[in-house]
Each structure stands twice: as structure tokens, then as C-alpha cells.
Amino acid sequence: MRIAVAGGTGVVGRHVVDALDRAGHEVAVLTRGRGVDVATGDGLDAALDGVEAVVDxxxxxxxxxxxxxxFFTTTSRHLLEAGRRAGVGHHVLLSIVGVDRAPGYGYYRAKLAQEAVVRSGDVPWSVVRATQFHEFPGQVLGAIPGPVGIVPRMRCRPVAAAEVGDYLAEVAAGPAMGWAPEIAGPREEQLVDMAHRLLRAQGRRRWVLPVDFPGTGRDFRGGAMLPDGEARCGVVTFDEWLADVTVP
Structure with missing residues (x-):
């Protein structure tokens, strides 16, 4: 089966590519380096020739x-329009658990707009919502440089990006599901505590300032980003991932 992956060199996308390779699928990685610009649509028609499923x-x-x-709505429209022309039978979108329960955060509103584009498109679809990845505390700390790390108070169930990649590959190889079961990590964590543990493991001294983001503080603290009901459960804990990535 020929499957295309948009974002195939990113945090999750590279694991999707690896999982598809292991399963024996032919993978087309959509990158500018390979002549494909999803933001403009350039090169998409040729790249999706013979493709049966797309993972975004x-x-x-x-x-x-x-x-x-x-960015989200434009790239999705380009993928869906080129997919329709190429006869793609399945479009898989990675989204976020609880994205509809924290409406005060602009990034989440953007993801909801992207989901709406996919759901209204002409290509059969699956949306996979995942919880935050183990890399998330590092991304938050890296967003604002300096001696103080600003980290929102948030309950979460961090999941290994590799496990999300495996799941997306599995979904892509099957029929369109609409709303696929969510995927979450094995253990609930506090994001602020994860940031402290990450810094300790890296041997870095930095003051972590817990904050409530405007419009989302109550949602984040109250567990809006946790799965609501049944979800596929990963097995790799944050501490296991941390020990692996910080090994000298």
C-alpha cells in the first residue's frame, strides 16, 4: 500500500514513516526537499499519484x-484537494485530545478549524486525537528563552510519540473511521512537575514559573486535556522516556 506522510520528518511523522516501513508499505514523505510544498500545493499532484492514504x-x-x-486550514485543503484528484481513499489527521474543551486557547481553535476542513472534505477521513507527547515540556520551556521557564498548570497523560506514530500507521492502513479512538499515555502527570524533572535530568538550572494561561487556566487545571472515556493506552511512561533520551 502506498501511503503519503505530511510532516514525515517531525516529532511524530518520522515515527509514522518508520512504522509504515516496518509494515512493508511504500511511503511517500511530503517535504520541500523532495519537491513538495504543502503550504502552496506545489508538487502535491505528482507526489500523491498512486497514493491510497495520506497521514497529516x-x-x-x-x-x-x-x-x-x-497554516492548518490551508495545508489541509491542499492535501484534500490533491488527494481527491489523485483518488486517495483515506485522509488521516493527527489532532489533540480535549481540543474542544479548552476554547480559550487560540492554537486549539486553529486545530478545531482544521478538523472541520477535514470533516467537510471529499476524502473519507479519520481524526486521531492524542494527548501531549513526552517532548511537550521541553517545547514549552523552549518557547520563551531566558532564566525563567513559564509553564502552564496542566493535568495531562503524556504519550510516547513513537506509540502515536505506530497507531497512526495502523489507522492509515485500514478503512476510514471518522472519529478514531483517542490515544493517551499510561499515567497522569502535572506538566509543571514534568518540566522540573526534565531540567534535572538534563543537568540544567532554570526557575520554572507555574502560570494559568488566560482563558484556559481552569480548563487545563481541571483535566480538559485528559481523555473523556475509552482511549488507546500507551505503555511508555514519561520517566522511562526521560531516562532513555538523557542517557549519556
Whole structure:
């Protein structure tokens, strides 16, 4: 089966590519380096020739809602329109658990807009919502450089990106599901505590300032980003992942 992966060199996308390779699928990685620009649509028609499924793991780390919304909706439309022309039978989108329960956060509103584009498109679809990845505390700490790390108070169930990649590959190889079962990590954590543990493991001295993000503080503290009901459960804990990535 020929499957294309948008964002195939990213945190999750590279694991999707690895999982598809292991399963014996032919993988087309959609990158500018291979002549494909999903943001403009250039090269997509040729890249999707013969493709049966597309997995979209594209991401944009930007706090400006307008920019993120434009990126997500535009890239999704380009993938769906080119997919329709190429006869793609399954479009798989990676999204976020609880994205509809924290409406005060612009990034999540952008992901909801992207989901709406996919759901209204002409290609049969599956949306896989995942909890935060183990890499998330590092991404948060890296967003604002300096001696103080600003970290939101958040309950979460972090999941290994590799396990999400395996799941996305599995979903892509099957029929369109609409709303696929969510995927979450094995253990609930506090994001602030994860940030402290990450810094200790890296031997870095930095003050972590816990904050409530405007409009989302109550949602994040109250567990809005935790699975609501049954979810596929990963097995790798944050501490296990941390020990592995910080081995000298």
C-alpha cells in the first residue's frame, strides 16, 4: 500500500514513516526537499499519484492564532484537494485530545478549524486525537528563552510519540473511521512537575514559573486535556522516556 506522510520528518511523522516501513508499505514523505510544498500545493499532484492514504502530522509552533489557523486550514485543503484528484481513499489527521474543551486557547481553535476542513472534505477521513507527547515540556520551556521557564498548570497523560506514530500507521492502513479512538499515555502527570524533572535530568538550572494561561487556566487545571472515556493506552511512561533520551 502506498501511503503519503505530511510532516514525515517531525516529532511524530518520522515515527509514522518508520512504522509504515516496518509494515512493508511504500511511503511517500511530503517535504520541500523532495519537491513538495504543502503550504502552496506545489508538487502535491505528482507526489500523491498512486497514493491510497495520506497521514497529516504537520505542525506549526506559533502562538499567533491567525497564523496557525491559516497554516492548518490551508495545508489541509491542499492535501484534500490533491488527494481527491489523485483518488486517495483515506485522509488521516493527527489532532489533540480535549481540543474542544479548552476554547480559550487560540492554537486549539486553529486545530478545531482544521478538523472541520477535514470533516467537510471529499476524502473519507479519520481524526486521531492524542494527548501531549513526552517532548511537550521541553517545547514549552523552549518557547520563551531566558532564566525563567513559564509553564502552564496542566493535568495531562503524556504519550510516547513513537506509540502515536505506530497507531497512526495502523489507522492509515485500514478503512476510514471518522472519529478514531483517542490515544493517551499510561499515567497522569502535572506538566509543571514534568518540566522540573526534565531540567534535572538534563543537568540544567532554570526557575520554572507555574502560570494559568488566560482563558484556559481552569480548563487545563481541571483535566480538559485528559481523555473523556475509552482511549488507546500507551505503555511508555514519561520517566522511562526521560531516562532513555538523557542517557549519556
Amino acid at each position: 502530522t504537520l505542525n506549526l509552533m506559533n502562538l499567533r492564532e491567525k497564523a496557525v489557523t491559516e
